[in-house]
Amino acid sequence: MSNGTAVLEEVTQTPAVKSTITSSPQEGADDLPLWFQQQREQGWREFSTMPNPTRKDQAWRFSNVDALDLSPYRFANAPSDDEQVEILERSAMLNGKSGRLIFANDQLLERDALPESLRKAGVIFQPLERALIEHEDLVRKHFMTQPAVLGSAKFAALHRAQVRAGAFIYVPRAVELELPIEIFHWLVDENAAVFPHLLLVADELSKITVIEHFRSFDQTAPGFACGVNDLIAGRGAMVKYICAQRWNENVTALQINATTVERDASAMSLNLHLGGSYSRFESLSRLVGEGARSDLLAVAVAHRKQEFDARTLQDHVSPHTASDLLYKNALDDRARTTFGGLIRVEPHAHFTDAYQKVRNLLLSDDAEANSMPGLEILADNVRCTHGATSGQIDEDELFYLRTRGIPVKVAQHLIVTGFLNEVVQRLDQAAIATHLHRLIEQKFASGAD
Amino acid sequence: MQQLEIKNLRVAIGENEIIRDLSLSVGLGELHAVMGPNGSGKSTLAKVIAGHPDYKVTSGEVFMDGENLFELEPDERARKGLFLAFQYPSEVPGVTIANFLRAAMQARLPEGEELEATDYYAKLYEKMDLLEIDRSFTSRAVNEGFSGGEKKRCEILQMAMLDPRYAVLDETDSGLDIDALKVVANGVNSLRGPNLGVLLITHYQRLLNYIVPDFVHVMVQGRIVRSGGKELALELEEKGYDLIRDHAEEPVAA
Ligand SMILES: Nc1ncnc2c1ncn2[C@@H]1O[C@H](COP(=O)(O)OP(=O)(O)O)[C@@H](O)[C@H]1O
Ligand SMILES: [Mg+2]
Numbered sequence: 001m002s003n004g005t006a007v008l009e010e011v012t013q014t015p016a017v018k019s020t021i022t023s024s025p026q027e028g029a030d031d032l033p034l035w036f037q038q039q040r041e042q043g044w045r046e047f048s049t050m051p052n053p054t055r056k057d058q059a060w061r062f063s064n065v066d067a068l069d070l071s072p073y074r075f076a077n078a079p080s081d082d083e084q085v086e087i088l089e090r091s092a093m094l095n096g097k098s099g100r101l102i103f104a105n106d107q108l109l110e111r112d113a114l115p116e117s118l119r120k121a122g123v124i125f126q127p128l129e130r131a132l133i134e135h136e137d138l139v140r141k142h143f144m145t146q147p148a149v150l151g152s153a154k155f156a157a158l159h160r161a162q163v164r165a166g167a168f169i170y171v172p173r174a175v176e177l178e179l180p181i182e183i184f185h186w187l188v189d190e191n192a193a194v195f196p197h198l199l200l201v202a203d204e205l206s207k208i209t210v211i212e213h214f215r216s217f218d219q220t221a222p223g224f225a226c227g228v229n230d231l232i233a234g235r236g237a238m239v240k241y242i243c244a245q246r247w248n249e250n251v252t253a254l255q256i257n258a259t260t261v262e263r264d265a266s267a268m269s270l271n272l273h274l275g276g277s278y279s280r281f282e283s284l285s286r287l288v289g290e291g292a293r294s295d296l297l298a299v300a301v302a303h304r305k306q307e308f309d310a311r312t313l314q315d316h317v318s319p320h321t322a323s324d325l326l327y328k329n330a331l332d333d334r335a336r337t338t339f340g341g342l343i344r345v346e347p348h349a350h351f352t353d354a355y356q357k358v359r360n361l362l363l364s365d366d367a368e369a370n371s372m373p374g375l376e377i378l379a380d381n382v383r384c385t386h387g388a389t390s391g392q393i394d395e396d397e398l399f400y401l402r403t404r405g406i407p408v409k410v411a412q413h414l415i416v417t418g419f420l421n422e423v424v425q426r427l428d429q430a431a432i433a434t435h436l437h438r439l440i441e442q443k444f445a446s447g448a449d
Numbered sequence: 450m451q452q453l454e455i456k457n458l459r460v461a462i463g464e465n466e467i468i469r470d471l472s473l474s475v476g477l478g479e480l481h482a483v484m485g486p487n488g489s490g491k492s493t494l495a496k497v498i499a500g501h502p503d504y505k506v507t508s509g510e511v512f513m514d515g516e517n518l519f520e521l522e523p524d525e526r527a528r529k530g531l532f533l534a535f536q537y538p539s540e541v542p543g544v545t546i547a548n549f550l551r552a553a554m555q556a557r558l559p560e561g562e563e564l565e566a567t568d569y570y571a572k573l574y575e576k577m578d579l580l581e582i583d584r585s586f587t588s589r590a591v592n593e594g595f596s597g598g599e600k601k602r603c604e605i606l607q608m609a610m611l612d613p614r615y616a617v618l619d620e621t622d623s624g625l626d627i628d629a630l631k632v633v634a635n636g637v638n639s640l641r642g643p644n645l646g647v648l649l650i651t652h653y654q655r656l657l658n659y660i661v662p663d664f665v666h667v668m669v670q671g672r673i674v675r676s677g678g679k680e681l682a683l684e685l686e687e688k689g690y691d692l693i694r695d696h697a698e699e700p701v702a703a
Contacts, residue, residue, distance in 0.1 A: 394539070395502070395503075396539050397539045397540070397541060399499075399500075399501055399502070399523060399539075400535065400538065400539035400541065401541065401549075401552075401553075402500075402522070402523040402524040402527070403499045403500070403523055403524075403526075403527050403531075403532070403533050403535075404524075404527055404549070404550075404552075404553035404556075404607060404611065405524050405527035405528040405553050405556045405557055405611065406524055406527075406552050406553055406556050407524050407556060408522075408524065410552060410556065411524070411552075414541070414544055414548070414549070414552055415541065415544070417543065417544065418541055418542050418543025418544035418590065419542065419543055420543070421542075421543030421544070422542070422543050425543075
């Protein structure tokens with residue numbers, strides 16, 4: 001029997017094979033609950049038996065499935081002391097926050113606990129491993145309860161098998177967090193793999209904002225990330241989730257989201273996709289209670305040969321629900337983006353209001369944006385609109401900026417920033433918006449060479 | 450040499466010649482009004498001076514203080530002191546006036562030097578007050594959802610911020626009611642001085658009651674057909690373009 005860190009230590013047996021992430025997880029990590037260990041095993045079985053995706057699957061149409069060769073990736077050790085110091089330094093984003101967790105290579109580096117007032121009010125913000133022990137029932141009730149229906153079932157299974165790091169957040173009834181919670185996940189070594197997990201449960205009438213950062217320590221080291229985040233907005237709750245994805249451009253990343261919105265609750269998520277060589281994002285919003293609302297926002301800035309692959313489902317289960325998706329992509333060089341999105345209005349979900357808008361701004365003739373919007377309406381009296389457009393920078397607009405002395409590249413970036421700003425503005429969170437804009441500017445600067 | 454000098458300029462769009470052998474010089478410190486009916490090529494002239502890529506210069510040159518503008522990119526021309534207030538300014542969605550102007554001013558600083566934010570905002574607010582623009586406009590996207598009058602004021606605000614040596618103002622009066630017209634005229638007048646040359650394009654005499662020109666030129670079908678002092682504007686108002694056009698059209702038809 002191996003102990004709780006066996007995933008790493010098994011390497012000592014037959015390193016060549018066992019160090020990879022595609023070898024089976026340890027037999028019981030015995031301090032974790034049995035049900036969780038069983039989930040791991042089941043995840044492993046599913047992962048091992050499910051076929052690899054091919055482009056023939058509708059869910060993987062236009063996708064670079066070749067990027068999903070996972071054989072090079074392995075669990076990496078904790079970063080060195082020097083690296084840890086630097087990571088902590090570089091993990092300072094927001095001035096005001098309620099709490100913070102920093103992980104690197106799936107190991108916890110730092111924990112800024114919640115202020116006492118929030119802890120007393122019953123708010124839980126813990127590393128997943130700890131929550132599994134201290135709040136077993138609560139975690140068990142909500143842990144990966146939504147099937148991954150947008151193509152990545154195999155990778156969700158892998159996540160289930162290999163997940164070790166992440167955060168569990170619980171906000172009790174009517175408790176409001178004024179300041180956001182921040183979570184960092186870092187990839188550090190060559191071919192390191194991480195499986196970031198976030199489970200957020202916001203109980204009735206509570207209010208919370210969470211921001212997750214995905215970062216690479218090194219600008220070029222390849223890596224793999226396979227994350228899952230489940231957001232649950234209980235009755236009347238307000239949940240905002242922001243993800244700033246900034247892996248380096250040699251990382252392959254998959255992120256699988258499921259958002260469940262209950263009666264009169266609202267969820268808003270904004271995913272900023274900047275990094276990765278191939279980065280796939282699957283987002284499911286389920287509107288399960290009357291009066292529920294979900295805003296799905298995303299921004300991708302793609303350059304060089306980056307590929308961003310987004311698949312979404314706005315699933316209206318109950319009547320009088322609303323969802324609004326706005327995805328914007330700015331593509332330069334030979335970058336590619338794919339959007340496949342479905343609005344589904346289930347029988348009985350009358351009086352649904354659903355929107356889906358995708359806009360691509362092409363900065364280069366070699367960039368490619370694929371959009372596949374879709375509707376499936378099984379109820380009456382619904383209002384649904386969807387549309388995808390692609391265009392280039394308006395020449396007169398560019399000229400206008402240039403006549404003010406602004407050089408072409410700067411003018412283009414300003415126009416792109418403005419184009420993306422419509423999405424970021426919707427957050428209505430000035431400090432976070434400023435931060436996201438800074439990240440976008442850094443990306444522009446990195447592409448200037 | 451301190452002048453914006455247009456020499457024997459010919460400009461075409463496709464097969465269509467719009468500017469036909471036009472010459473005109475605006476000395477530093479002078480204000481020249483160019484008046485002409487719709488379609489005579491006034492905006493084309495303005496945009497060619499600024500470097501719009503759609504127009505083909507078939508012959509002639511434009512010099513700014515002796516430097517050939519056609520050898521410079523549009524943004525280089527601007528950084529060297531040229532400004533164009535557009536007849537139809539573009540909207541720049543999602544980019545606030547504050548950020549837009551900051552980028553324009555930053556572009557004028559040497560590499561590595563950062564714009565000083567306090568000074569910048571002090572100047573911005575001063576100029577906004579001058580043009581009676583509400584300060585809330587700093588956080589509005591450039592020209593997006595602006596009324597015609599707001600757009601024109603915003604153009605002059607930009608001019609005031611960027612301190613050009615030569616400014617081409619294309620129908621900055623059109624679409625303005627009399628109060629707004631006075632505000633804009635007041636703004637332009639406050640910027641006049643020995644270090645600014647202005648080419649003021651207008652369709653109506655009205656603006657010239659508030660901005661008194663040093664010289665007036667009448668432009669018809671792509672060329673200057675008459676030049677004179679400020680009284681020419683009054684004569685034009687009295688007789689209309691038709692009279693002058695009658696004279697002008699002969700050589701064109703030939
Ligand atoms: N981008 C363009 N494409 C085609 N024709 C144009 C364009 N711009 C101007 N023109 C034509 O050139 C002529 C002059 O237009 P313009 O310069 O706008 O005149 P004005 O400003 O004096 O009214 C008009 O006949 C107009 O139709
Ligand atoms: Mg015009």
